[in-house]
Amino acid sequence: MPPEMRNPQRTEPAVSGRARVSRRRTVIFLTTDTLAWVAGFVVAGWARYEQILAGRAINALIFGVAAAVLHFGISALRRIYSGRHPLGSIEEVRGLAETTATTAVVVLVALLAQSDRPVPASTPVVGGALALLLMLSFRLLHRYRRDRAMRPDARLAAPVLLFGFGEAGQGLVRAMLSDPKGRYLPVGALDDDPDKRDLRIGGVPVLGGRKELGDALARTGATSVIFSVANADATLIREIREATLRTGAAFKILPPVRELVDHRITVSDVRDVQISDLLGRRQVVGDLTLDNNGVTGRRVLVTGAGGSIGSELCRQIMRANPGELMMLDRDESALHSLQMSLTGRALLDGPELILADLRDDEGIRRIMQQRQPEIVFHAAALKHLTLLQRHPGEAVKTNVWGTLTVLDACRDVARFVNISTDKAADPISVLGYSKRLTEMLTAHAAATYPGTFLSVRFGNVLSSRGSVVTAFQRQIAAGLPLTVTHPEVTRYLMTVQEAVHLVLQAASIGRDGEALVLDMGEPVRIDDIARRMVEQADHPVEIVYTGLRPGEKLHEDLLGQGENDLRPLHPLISHVSVPTLDPIEVSGVDPFDEPHRIVEQLIQLCGIKPGADRNRPAGIPLAR
Numbered sequence: 001m002p003p004e005m006r007n008p009q010r011t012e013p014a015v016s017g018r019a020r021v022s023r024r025r026t027v028i029f030l031t032t033d034t035l036a037w038v039a040g041f042v043v044a045g046w047a048r049y050e051q052i053l054a055g056r057a058i059n060a061l062i063f064g065v066a067a068a069v070l071h072f073g074i075s076a077l078r079r080i081y082s083g084r085h086p087l088g089s090i091e092e093v094r095g096l097a098e099t100t101a102t103t104a105v106v107v108l109v110a111l112l113a114q115s116d117r118p119v120p121a122s123t124p125v126v127g128g129a130l131a132l133l134l135m136l137s138f139r140l141l142h143r144y145r146r147d148r149a150m151r152p153d154a155r156l157a158a159p160v161l162l163f164g165f166g167e168a169g170q171g172l173v174r175a176m177l178s179d180p181k182g183r184y185l186p187v188g189a190l191d192d193d194p195d196k197r198d199l200r201i202g203g204v205p206v207l208g209g210r211k212e213l214g215d216a217l218a219r220t221g222a223t224s225v226i227f228s229v230a231n232a233d234a235t236l237i238r239e240i241r242e243a244t245l246r247t248g249a250a251f252k253i254l255p256p257v258r259e260l261v262d263h264r265i266t267v268s269d270v271r272d273v274q275i276s277d278l279l280g281r282r283q284v285v286g287d288l289t290l291d292n293n294g295v296t297g298r299r300v301l302v303t304g305a306g307g308s309i310g311s312e313l314c315r316q317i318m319r320a321n322p323g324e325l326m327m328l329d330r331d332e333s334a335l336h337s338l339q340m341s342l343t344g345r346a347l348l349d350g351p352e353l354i355l356a357d358l359r360d361d362e363g364i365r366r367i368m369q370q371r372q373p374e375i376v377f378h379a380a381a382l383k384h385l386t387l388l389q390r391h392p393g394e395a396v397k398t399n400v401w402g403t404l405t406v407l408d409a410c411r412d413v414a415r416f417v418n419i420s421t422d423k424a425a426d427p428i429s430v431l432g433y434s435k436r437l438t439e440m441l442t443a444h445a446a447a448t449y450p451g452t453f454l455s456v457r458f459g460n461v462l463s464s465r466g467s468v469v470t471a472f473q474r475q476i477a478a479g480l481p482l483t484v485t486h487p488e489v490t491r492y493l494m495t496v497q498e499a500v501h502l503v504l505q506a507a508s509i510g511r512d513g514e515a516l517v518l519d520m521g522e523p524v525r526i527d528d529i530a531r532r533m534v535e536q537a538d539h540p541v542e543i544v545y546t547g548l549r550p551g552e553k554l555h556e557d558l559l560g561q562g563e564n565d566l567r568p569l570h571p572l573i574s575h576v577s578v579p580t581l582d583p584i585e586v587s588g589v590d591p592f593d594e595p596h597r598i599v600e601q602l603i604q605l606c607g608i609k610p611g612a613d614r615n616r617p618a619g620i621p622l623a624r
Helices: 008-048 054-079 090-112 122-150 167-177 210-219 234-247 306-319 332-343 361-371 386-389 392-409 428-447 469-476 496-509 526-536 595-606
Strands: 159-165 184-190 224-227 250-253 297-303 325-327 353-355 375-378 417-419 454-456 483-484 516-520 543-545 572-579
Touching: 008 054, 008 122, 054 090, 054 122, 090 122, 122 167, 159 210, 159 332, 167 184, 210 234, 210 595, 224 234, 297 306, 297 361, 306 325, 306 332, 306 496, 325 332, 325 526, 332 353, 332 375, 361 392, 375 392, 375 496, 386 392, 386 428, 392 428, 392 595, 417 428, 417 496, 428 454, 428 595, 454 496, 469 483, 483 526, 496 516, 526 543
Parallel strands: 159 184, 159 224, 224 250, 297 325, 297 375, 325 353, 375 417, 417 454, 454 516, 483 543
Antiparallel strands: 516 572
16 A cells, blocks of 8 residues: 555645645745836836826836736746746746746737837836846845755754865755755865855855865864865875864765766765775776666676675666676675665575576586576686685686686677786786686687677775775774785775776777776875875774785786787777687696696696796796
């Protein structure tokens, strides 16, 4: 039973209350508009006869009332008073101006048709202009009073200062000022753009630039600074945060615009600063409209759906309205969490969840035959470098053979996107070797099968499961020192949203057999991440350097030797050619052999020449 039928006494008063408010507003506007027309005609006649109306005043009054009646008739046809346009909006102003002009023209034509005119012919023109001015003035006054009533209560809301008064900052101010129960009250803004120094939005003035931060906080009594510069550089975020904390005020941040792409800016978007804001780059992937990435209305399957990348892929694909989304993982707990995040329920009873292991060749083959996906995103893999160095056979069985199983089962799909890593560029680790082999096997499938098969290569994902940021957070929470391998080690970093944007972009623009590589800007020192997190900790934390582990590089590469940086379709995405590898060759690897022999075979399959890798750590022999 619908809610209104279950409890009619609660819904009907609300409806009737809104109707009363609407009727009252209409009566007020009808009254004031009538007075505006009368006043406009009387003033026009008064000006025409040099302030002496005498007996013509009654004629001006009558024609003013007649013009008002005509105005209301035209307005009824155009639904001006029905709430068709928001109060004070450009649409309402335009509608009111067109109706006033039409009324004035009709009255003017009626006057010109008479030989003995009761009022001058200029009265409709001048009077109409004055009437329009008065009508607009009253609406602006009404809008101003309404907006003031919508402001947060100054006694309850915290006064805040905004840094950044561009579109994002202005949108946030408007959202704050239209929430009477809001927790923030904007009292000023700062912006380094000199053209904004005299800008004022909703009564909130620009008080200067970053140099005036301390003075502005003291003048306004603001207790917090909200950083609202869209896609700002991390250096600027750090600078403003440090300056804010020195004054004793709190520091908040508005997320990058692309994180807000699916809704308008609201007060709830304001959050505490995260390590990705202080160290990682802002989003750099170009605009991506989810209804234009090729997944809308299609049957899509994601392997490794319970992982960090896989789960975010599923969330983004769901927003694109696929025909069917199938989520495959061998971790039942991860599938449980994924379903809860997508639907708010986790009964695990829907066909969209598929519990399967990539090592089950026959099982994967049956799933693909039964479900017949059109697009497959292959995100399932073992990813912890050090563990795979000790257990290379597991990397063979899951990363290499598992990918081969999926590729073979997906020979009839329209598009296949393999998720790779920057460690596949000039690899020196088991993880890098295995992911390089997945790129080569995907390239072979592209040359063999009718669909489009390609790979996507990106760096470390901030705050993913097992990432350095997550590890540091747990060490801080446990009161342990932060362990950094080397003070100079650097990594390319990206947010999970950015990684998924790249994957979805690849599904749209990627070409057969290639690997797509994102321009990730400058690499970040892991030591800097540790030090920034130590600064945010609420207790002293020590940093301990443990030394590079076998298979680790001091600095990662996005492109390997011999790979050219070509960007034919997107200024931030490189298209790299990948050599093919016949699946028969990887089938000969024995995952139960001695670890160093498995590594030798992986190196040979990757096509790495002996002595070519000068950065190889000790203990990993080259192929002979």
